C-alpha cells in the first residue's frame with residue numbers, strides 16, 4: 001500500500017490546481033485541536049483526489065493517470081478513524097501527506113521527515129486537472145523539466161523524486177513501444193539495456209498488452225532504497241521519463257550523486273517537503 005500512498009501525494013500535488021500558497025502550513029497544526037491525529041494516521045477523506053465521480057463530473061480518481069491509484073480504501077479508513085477521534089478537524093490532504101511520510105518511514109522504524117500540516121481540502125475534483133498536471137511517462141527531459149518548474153520544483157527535485165520508482169509497478173503499455181516499435185520500424189529503444197529489453201519482452205508479450213505490470217525495481221520493488229539510480233545507470237529505467245534523466249549532463253550528475261543511499265534518503269526527505277507545500281489551500285477551516 002505504501003507505493004500507492006506516495007503516488008497519491010504526487011497526484012495531490014500535480015493534480016490539484018493551486019489557489020493559495022503554502023505559507024499557512026506549520027508543524028503540529030493539530031496539536032491542540034486533535035493531538036492524536038498524526039498517531040492515528042501512522043497506525044491505520046476529502047482531498048480532491050479522493051472524491052468520487054458523479055453523474056455530472058469525472059473526478060481526478062477516474063482520470064487516465066489513476067491507472068495505478070489504489071489505496072483509496074486505506075485513506076478512507078484512516079479518515080474514518082481520525083473523524084471518530086476529532087470530528088471535522090483534520091483535513092484529508094494532511095492525512096495523505098502524513099501517510100506518504102509514514103509509508104516510507106515504516107521500514108526504517110523512524111520518521112524520515114517532518115510534515116507541515118494545516119492543508120485545507122479541495123471540494124472540487126476534475127479529471128481534466130489531473131490530466132493537465134500529471135507528468136506523462138512519455139515525457140522527455142524538456143517536458144519533465146517544464147512540468148516540475150510549473151510547480152516550482154527543480155531538476156534536482158525531479159531526479160530525486162523519480163527515485164520513488166524504487167517501489168511499485170508500471171503497466172506494459174506505458175513502455176512497450178520501447179520494446180517493440182520505438183521508431184515505427186519494429187525496433188527497440190537503443191537507450192534501453194538490450195538484455196533488459198529481452199527480459200521485458202517475456203513479460204509484456206505485445207504492444208496491445210494493457211494489463212500486465214512489471215516491477216520498476218525488480219530486485220526489491222517493495223523496499224525504499226536507492227536501487228532506482230543503480231538500475232538507471234545500467235540503462236534499465238522502465239519509462240522514457242526515467243531514461244530521460246540520463247539525457248542531460250546536469251541531471252546525470254544528480255543521478256550519480258544519489259548512488260549514495262544516505263544522500264538519497266536525505267534529499268528525498270527535502271524534496272518531499274517541497275512537493276508537499278505546492279499549491280496547498282490554507283486558512284480558515286470550514287468543514288461540513
Ligand code: HEM
Pocket residue numbers: 002003004006007010067068069070135136137138139144158161162164165167168169170171172174239241
Ligand atoms: C517524474 C515524473 C513522473 C512520471 C512521468 C511518473 C510516471 C509513473 C508511471 C507511468 C507509473 C506507473 C503507473 C502504472 O502503470 O500503473 C508510476 C508509478 C509510480 N510512481 Fe511515478 N512518475 C513520476 C514521478 C513520481 C514521483 C514524484 C513520485 C513520488 C514521489 C512517484 C511515485 C510513484 C510510485 C510509488 C509508483 C508505483 C505505483 C504502484 O505500484 O501502483 N512518481 N509513475
Ligand SMILES: *[C@@H]1O[C@H](CO)[C@@H](O)[C@H](O)[C@H]1NC(C)=O
Pocket residue numbers: 045046050051052076
Ligand atoms: C467513493 O466510493 C466508494 C465506493 O464506491 C466508497 O467506499 C467511498 O467511501 C467513496 N468516497 C467518498 C469520498 O465519497
Ligand SMILES: *[C@@H]1O[C@H](CO)[C@@H](O)[C@H](O)[C@H]1NC(C)=O
Pocket residue numbers: 054055056
Ligand atoms: C448535475 O446536472 C444536472 C443537470 O444539468 C443538475 O440538475 C444537477 O444539479 C447536477 N448535480 C450536481 C451534483 O452538480
Ligand SMILES: *[C@@H]1O[C@H](CO)[C@@H](O)[C@H](O)[C@H]1NC(C)=O
Pocket residue numbers: 061062063064066067069070
Ligand atoms: C480509474 O479510471 C477508470 C476509468 O477512467 C475507472 O474505471 C477506474 O475505476 C478508476 N480507478 C480507480 C482506482 O478509481
Ligand SMILES: *[C@@H]1O[C@H](CO)[C@@H](O)[C@H](O)[C@H]1NC(C)=O
Pocket residue numbers: 140141142143
Ligand atoms: C520533447 O517533447 C516535446 C513535446 O512532445 C517536443 O516538442 C520536443 O521537441 C521534445 N524535445 C526533445 C529534445 O526531443
Ligand SMILES: *[C@@H]1O[C@H](CO)[C@@H](O)[C@H](O)[C@H]1NC(C)=O
Pocket residue numbers: 018150151152278279
Ligand atoms: C511558484 O513561485 C512563484 C513565484 O514565487 C509563484 O508566483 C507561484 O504561485 C508558485 N507556483 C506554485 C505552483 O506554487
Ligand SMILES: *[C@@H]1O[C@H](CO)[C@@H](O)[C@H](O)[C@H]1NC(C)=O
Pocket residue numbers: 181183184185186207
Ligand atoms: C509500428 O509503428 C508503425 C508506424 O507508426 C505502424 O505503421 C505499425 O503498424 C506499428 N507496428 C505495430 C506492430 O503496431
Ligand SMILES: *[C@@H]1O[C@H](CO)[C@@H](O)[C@H](O)[C@H]1NC(C)=O
Pocket residue numbers: 219227230231
Ligand atoms: C539485482 O539482482 C541481480 C541478480 O541477483 C544482481 O546481479 C544485480 O546486481 C542486482 N542489481 C541491483 C541494482 O542491486
Ligand SMILES: *[C@@H]1O[C@H](CO)[C@@H](O)[C@H](O)[C@H]1NC(C)=O
Pocket residue numbers: 193194195196233234235
Ligand atoms: C545491461 O545490463 C547488464 C546486466 O543485466 C549489465 O551488465 C550491462 O552493463 C548493462 N548494459 C548497459 C549498456 O548498461
